[in-house]
Every structure is written in C-alpha cells, then in structure tokens.
Amino acid sequence: MKIRTKTSITEHHPISHGGRFSGGNRHIDVLDFSSNTSPAGMPSSVKSAMKKRLDEMGHYPDTDSINLLSSLKKYTRLSDSHIVVGNGAIEILYNFCNTFLSKKRVLIPTPTFSEYESASKLADCKFTFFKTMDLSKNLDSFILQIPTNGCVFVCNPNNPTGTILPKKQLIKIISSAKNKSCLVFVDECFIELVPESNQSIINLVKKYDNLFVLRSLTKSYGLAGIRIGYGIGSKTIIEILKK
Template identity: 55%
Template sequence: MRFKVEKVIANHKVVAHGGIFSSGIGNDSNLLDFSSNVNPLGFPSKVRDAFKNLSQISVYPDPNSNELRTYLQKYTAIPKNQIIVGNGATEIIYNYCNAFLRKQKVLIPIPTFGEYESAAKLNGAILYYFKTMNLNENLSEFQDMIPKKNCIFLCNPNNPTGILIKRKNMLKILESAHDKSTMIFLDECFIELVPAGNESVISYLKEFDNLFILRSLTKSFGLAGLRIGYGLGNKKMIEILQKIKIPWNVSGIAQKSSIKALSDKLHLPKTLNLVRNESKFLINSISKIKGFTCYNSDTNFILIKSKIKSNQVQDKLLKKNILIRNCKTFRGLDNNFIRIAVRTHKENIKLLEALREL
C-alpha cells in the first residue's frame, strides 16, 4: 500500500537529546547521567503525596488542567486564562508552531535547543539562523535580522551554552520585534535555575502582546518523567492553543505532582545554592584539565570545548558508567563540544576523576 506523505514529513529528522536512554544501554541504575539538565536535587519530597491515592489512575484527568493552572496563576502572577499546560514543554513548542507558523519566516540564534527548528520545519516555516555563542555581545546585529510580521525563537538561558540574556537586552529585542509586528517565542525553561537572580520578562506580558513564554517543571522541579510544561501568552493566543491541543494531554498524576511541587517553597532555593557552588567548582576544576575549556554558564549546565572528539569522550566515559551530552548534533557546533549538567558534589567529583583519566 502506498501512502501519500508531504515531503516535509517524509524528510523529517528526529532531534537528538540526552538522557539515559540516549546511551544505548537502557535504564541502567548505575549510570551517572550528566547529559540531562534536570534539578540536581531531583523532585521535591512533597511530590510523593500525589502518589498516595492511586485510584485516580482509573479516572480521566481534567482536560484543561484547571486546578494546576490556578496554582500557576499564583506562582507566576499571570491570569489563569493566559496559561496553557502541556505534556512537557516540547508539546507546547509543536502546538505553537502548528497554530502560528504555517510557512512563516523564523529566525533562530544557534546553537540552541533543536526542537524549535524541528517543529517550525514540520509546518513549512522558512528558517534563518544567527550564529552566536553569546547574544548579549551581538545584540544590534540580531535586532537588524528580525523579520517583519514573522517569528523569532529565543532560549534564555540558552541551551547548550548556558548564557543568560540580561533583562535589559531582552527588552530591546522585545521592543524591536514588537515594532516589526513579529512574534517572540521565549523559552525560559532554565531561568528558575539561574543563581544570580531573576531576569525573567514574565511581568512584561501585558506590555508585549507578541510575546509567548515557555516554562517547564521538568528542569526546575525534576519532573522529567511526568512531562509537564506550561506556556504564558495573551488571552487570544492561549485560546487558540487550547483549541488545538489533544484532549487529556496531561495525566492526573502529573497535574497533582506539579501542584505539590509548586507548593514546596524550599526546593528551588536549595537547588540554586547547590548550582551556584557546584558550577563554580566544576568550571574551575575542569579548566585545569588539559584539553578542556569551559564556557561560563549562568545556569545548571556547562558547555565544554574538548580537544578530544566529543564522541570519543562520550564513549570513554560510558565505560566508566558516566553519560555526558555529545553536542555535535547541535546546529552551529562541531565534534569538539560536550555538555555536562551540574549535579551533587559527590557526583561531580566522580566526573572530574573520570575526565582526568582520559
């Protein structure tokens, strides 16, 4: 039987990611995963309470995640009708592109998270790239490239570089895009894991109706296995996204777990303290190892340039039950870059010992 498939779908390439299943050796409990940038302390202890009443497994979940959105309203100070919840942040990326980017021009700074490009391409978008390792240093050039009446994607802090666009610079980009009637998809999934302070532009949603902000409980609250993300935008934008999302897209367990996580007021401060100390420790220590150069990072992961090919570093570390992210799959990077997550001090020491032995 022959299937008629659009060329863009037939030629689609799945984006590579980190995580234990990317290693090829499955869910090995002995594997120390530095490839996933999740909270190094894991999930808040309160999340366990969501699993005490397992009778909810037999009940269809709230299709609109109303209770969770109420909690997110308190957490973000953004009205409930301006919040959408997704099965992970990635679902929201794809729904956004499906709703708003049909054959639009899209500008993406690279290197960055690959799903923006993937989702935009699937909807026939015409992509343009801006190569930079630190957008703060190329701000005016980037502003000049912003297309009129189209869209730009930004990741802040950026994955995989770890660089944070300062709020004053982000506001310049927002103003330029607004003047050109261009939409901004701003991924702030790691911004809660920036120890230096809050540089989010959530409070500017009222001022910029072209702005959409993506957040995730995967990174900040360690809920990667439950798949929870949320988006913030103007009321009309959220109404459209609510219409096209699949029914019951977020499980009841995931919704309850997210509410419990958001109610824990101590988890993020503890995490930020760990990230602040361990990031400095890792950068200082790895920079002293011959053949490795660390990029300064504002968040819970570090990009490293390696004289040893990245696939070789990954293979050698896997033999020691340590998984790092090979960054050759990021557009704009080559086979000389790896990325590591900031983990606990004991785990970080194991990584350092392994790197020294390479």
C-alpha cells in the same frame, strides 16, 4: 495504496535528547550529564502527593487542568487567561509552531535547543541561523535580522551555553519584533536556576501581544518524567493554543 503526506514530515528526523533512554542507552549504571536534570531527583513532597492520589490514575484527567492552573496563577501572578498547560514544554512548542508559524520565516540563534528548528521544520518554516556564543554581545546585529511577520526564538538562559540575556536586551528584541509584526518565543525552562530571578519577562505578556514564554517543571523541580509544561502569552495567543 500510496499514502501521501507533507514532505516536511516524511523527511523529518526526530531530535535525540540526553537521558537514560537516549541513543539506545538503557544502562542505569551510566552517569549521564547530557539531559540537564536535577541530581537531587524528585522532591519528596511530590512523591508523597502522588502516593495519596494513586487511586485517581484510573480516571481521565481534568482536561482543563483547573487545579494546576490555580497554582500557576499564584506562582506567576497572572490570570489563567494568560496561561496554557501542556504535556511537557515540548508539546507546547510544537503546537505553537504548527498553529502560528506555517511557512513563515524564523530567526534562531545557535547553538541552542535543537527542538526549535525541528518544530519549525514540521511547520514548513524558512530559517535564518544567527551564530553566537553570547547573544548579548551581538544584539544589534541580531535585531537587524528579525523577520517581518515571522518569529524569533530565544532560549534564556540558553541551553547549552548557559548564558543569559538581560531583561533590558530581551525587551529590545521584543519591541523591535513587534514593530515588524513578528512573534517572539522565549524559552525560560531554566529560569528558576538563575541567581538573578528578576530576569524573567513573563509579566510583559500584558504589554507585548507578540510575546510567548515557555516554562517547564522538568529542570528546576526534577519532574522530567511527569511531563508538565506551561506557556504564558497574550489572551489571544493562549485562547488559540487551548483549542
């Protein structure tokens, strides 16, 4: 029997990331600078909390993540109707592309996090890559290429260049995209490491229904192995993603 599936899947090449188990590397004595995880490791408070709850590992988890959502509501100052939780930020990224971007046009500034391209390819998207080492210096040209009824990806601060796009410039992108019925996917997985903490745009999801923001507990909190990510968006986007 010949098993058939989408060409985008059969031709897909999973992204190789840094880290202890990347590229066949399983030597614990190697100093790895490729995965951008905290050298301080997991917080001792997390270790203590996990030890106290080990007996619960034999049970299925709460699929609604009620306790986590309660904490995220306090942290983000947004209601849980604006928040979706996932098994790491990557799961949310792929679910977002699969849900909203099938066969649409996407605009991606490069160099940047490679999973945007990978997830979009599996959704059969068409690409435009905008080459820049500092998007803030090429903003007007970038905005001119925003696709109608498509999606724009922005990593802020950007991985791997470390540059950050000021909030005013991000708002300009989001507003211009809204006029073209275009979604804007902003990755803020490194935002807590930015000295100017007010550069986050999560509070704008109430104003712009075309905005979605990705967050993670991996980088800033040293919890890569636990796989906790969350997304912030309009009530409509979140309601759909939770399904």
